[in-house]
Amino acid sequence: MSDAARKFLLGIVLFLIAGALVGGIYGYAVIGLMVAALLALVWQVRQLLSFDRALRTGNFDDFRYGDGIWEQLFSRFRYENDKSQRRKQEYRRLLKEIRKSTNAMPDGAVILNADNEIITCNRAAKGLAGLKRKKDLGQRVDNILRDPELVGLLHAKDQSASIEIPSPVVDGNWLNCRVVRYGADQKLLLLRDVTERIQLSKMRRDFVANASHELRSPLTVISGYLDALSDDDQMPSTWAKPVSQMRVQGKRMRHILGELLELSRLESAGKAESDQTVDVVDLLNKAKQAYEGHAQVASIVVREESSAGLNSIPAEIETVIVNLLSNAVRFTPNDGEITLAWRSGADGADLVVSDTGEGIDPEFIPRLTERFFRIDKGRSREAGGTGLGLAIVKHVLARHNAELLISSEPGEGSEFRCHFPAERVVVSPPSLLS
Amino acid sequence: MEASGLTDHISRRFNKDIEDLRNNVLTMGGLVESQLSLAITAIVTGDSALGLQVAEDDYKVNNLEVNIDEECGRILATRAPAAGDLRLIVAIIKTITDLERIGDEAEKIGFLASKLAAMDRPSDSYRELKTLGQHVAHMVRDAMNAFARLDVEDAWEVVREDERVDEEYEAIQRQGITHMMEDPRSIKRVMNVTWCARSLERIGDHAKNICEYVIYMVQGRDVRHTAIPDAPETDS
Numbered sequence A: 001m002s003d004a005a006r007k008f009l010l011g012i013v014l015f016l017i018a019g020a021l022v023g024g025i026y027g028y029a030v031i032g033l034m035v036a037a038l039l040a041l042v043w044q045v046r047q048l049l050s051f052d053r054a055l056r057t058g059n060f061d062d063f064r065y066g067d068g069i070w071e072q073l074f075s076r077f078r079y080e081n082d083k084s085q086r087r088k089q090e091y092r093r094l095l096k097e098i099r100k101s102t103n104a105m106p107d108g109a110v111i112l113n114a115d116n117e118i119i120t121c122n123r124a125a126k127g128l129a130g131l132k133r134k135k136d137l138g139q140r141v142d143n144i145l146r147d148p149e150l151v152g153l154l155h156a157k158d159q160s161a162s163i164e165i166p167s168p169v170v171d172g173n174w175l176n177c178r179v180v181r182y183g184a185d186q187k188l189l190l191l192r193d194v195t196e197r198i199q200l201s202k203m204r205r206d207f208v209a210n211a212s213h214e215l216r217s218p219l220t221v222i223s224g225y226l227d228a229l230s231d232d233d234q235m236p237s238t239w240a241k242p243v244s245q246m247r248v249q250g251k252r253m254r255h256i257l258g259e260l261l262e263l264s265r266l267e268s269a270g271k272a273e274s275d276q277t278v279d280v281v282d283l284l285n286k287a288k289q290a291y292e293g294h295a296q297v298a299s300i301v302v303r304e305e306s307s308a309g310l311n312s313i314p315a316e317i318e319t320v321i322v323n324l325l326s327n328a329v330r331f332t333p334n335d336g337e338i339t340l341a342w343r344s345g346a347d348g349a350d351l352v353v354s355d356t357g358e359g360i361d362p363e364f365i366p367r368l369t370e371r372f373f374r375i376d377k378g379r380s381r382e383a384g385g386t387g388l389g390l391a392i393v394k395h396v397l398a399r400h401n402a403e404l405l406i407s408s409e410p411g412e413g414s415e416f417r418c419h420f421p422a423e424r425v426v427v428s429p430p431s432l433l434s
Numbered sequence B: 001m002e003a004s005g006l007t008d009h010i011s012r013r014f015n016k017d018i019e020d021l022r023n024n025v026l027t028m029g030g031l032v033e034s035q036l037s038l039a040i041t042a043i044v045t046g047d048s049a050l051g052l053q054v055a056e057d058d059y060k061v062n063n064l065e066v067n068i069d070e071e072c073g074r075i076l077a078t079r080a081p082a083a084g085d086l087r088l089i090v091a092i093i094k095t096i097t098d099l100e101r102i103g104d105e106a107e108k109i110g111f112l113a114s115k116l117a118a119m120d121r122p123s124d125s126y127r128e129l130k131t132l133g134q135h136v137a138h139m140v141r142d143a144m145n146a147f148a149r150l151d152v153e154d155a156w157e158v159v160r161e162d163e164r165v166d167e168e169y170e171a172i173q174r175q176g177i178t179h180m181m182e183d184p185r186s187i188k189r190v191m192n193v194t195w196c197a198r199s200l201e202r203i204g205d206h207a208k209n210i211c212e213y214v215i216y217m218v219q220g221r222d223v224r225h226t227a228i229p230d231a232p233e234t235d236s
Helices: A003-025 A029-057 A068-104 A123-129 A148-155 A195-231 A237-268 A280-290 A314-331 A362-367 A377-382 A389-399 B012-045 B048-079 B083-117 B127-149 B152-182 B184-219
Strands: A108-112 A118-121 A162-166 A174-182 A186-193 A299-304 A309-311 A337-345 A348-355 A403-409 A413-420
Touching: A003 A029, A003 A068, A029 A068, A068 A123, A108 A123, A123 A186, A148 A162, A148 A174, A148 B012, A195 A237, A237 A389, A280 A299, A280 A314, A280 A337, A280 A348, A314 A337, A314 A348, A314 A389, A314 A413, A362 A403, A389 A403, B012 B048, B012 B083, B012 B127, B048 B083, B083 B184, B127 B152, B127 B184, B152 B184
Parallel strands: A299 A337
Antiparallel strands: A108 A118, A108 A186, A162 A174, A174 A186, A337 A348, A348 A413, A403 A413
């Protein structure tokens, strides 16, 4: 019990005793007690009413009869009230700041509930996606942004992917969309204008394709004359070596240009659509045969661990195998071993090329698929690589929704694993005879 | 949370059915929109593979139409909707027919694009078809937006827009006639271009129809074959 409460009780008890005593002097103790109780009651009721009025009007100066416990109650209430007002103001200010900063964001953000209904969005989202803040609240976002790809993304289980859709507002613009889940079933749809990036990459692609194409014709002429020259008996013998070197380099350049063209074709092509089933093991065997009879090549082993086929374009899978195998041959000593394997499982199929070669430093692995990336500049060029092989492999795989997984131990060897998703794998029906 | 205000029933299932139906129509609209824009891209860039792809994908639109139609029939039979709900169902049945036709026209354009890609391209790369195509694609988009938002004013805007599309179509035709008179060798190509323009113009008409159904759905009055009200004064 607090001090004030004790005082309050003591005061009332003393007052009642005083009433009873005064009554007792005149011989009516009970009546005295009653009168004192009545007075105490009236006094308390007045204070209660006054308190109530002050609360209702909000004008705290109206509270006049404050004393003792009432005054304490009152000041306590006033303090709490002020505090909550201040807090409310603080929240309001904070909310305004947050709204201001989200509006200042260059990227669009739309908050969605579990049913993809719009809860709120920032100003950039209005501009980028043509949302109307008042009208579209509660509307499902895929009713306004109806691009089938985005609808697919919103309903997909795995929403980690980001997709690019044409802008619904400006023709020719592109939006990058991502969905981030948070809280209890809430989603954040992030929109970003990527027009510039897409145009730039298209420009780069076009440039590479055009440049390679333009370079090819003069190169053909030069190579032609070099071929003729090297066959010419009258040519001074001092020129024999330079001419043959020029021919080799010319051939190399043609090869690089061919791969660049192939790469730009792969980049601009979409998903690999095919109704053909590729017999991967057959391709592996063919690739192995190409190296048969060569001296100075490590032994190559083909392991058939699955009879499943692959829904793909044969030429593209062949490119993958040839590139991976030629890399393996280049970096594996003659006494080493190269294994080509084809396996399948519930989550897809793997095409694995592993070797017992020199291996790759872990720090270089992420950069291997960059164009013209070489770990040891002089060496691989001598070995005849163009620097584009793994980039081509990566793009072919991307067209198949497949991944290239590289693991390597320096000194022990490397493994290049192409993982194809299950929908690409064609499991052949069991033969009726067996 | 229902945005439309159309669906407010004691039966939760009915609410959900109607809301799902609306969402399906808009999904179909999204598919049709993307088909149309791909078809236009195929024409403008001379991409025959893309054109054929569009023509092939038309079955997706058709499947959606059949599904939605069936669902509408089911709701009519089991729920016996009245007033606004009935108007919504009726409008949806009509809307999907027009959407399906738009899909068919997109298919046609995709097919023509693959043919045009094999011919000589004019120096302007079919700029007039691109302009008309974008115009029409905007109309379809705005029509679906009006459907989603139940916005009568936007719907009227699309109806008004259709007249401008008709004018553009006329201009392409006239241009085509000039080309053919100048150089009879271009007849084959110009005929194909005219067919494309014709398809685009038809798509504009279908978008206009959809907007008329939106007005019917919201206001309950049939505005087909009536005078188009002037655009309201804007305060800008």
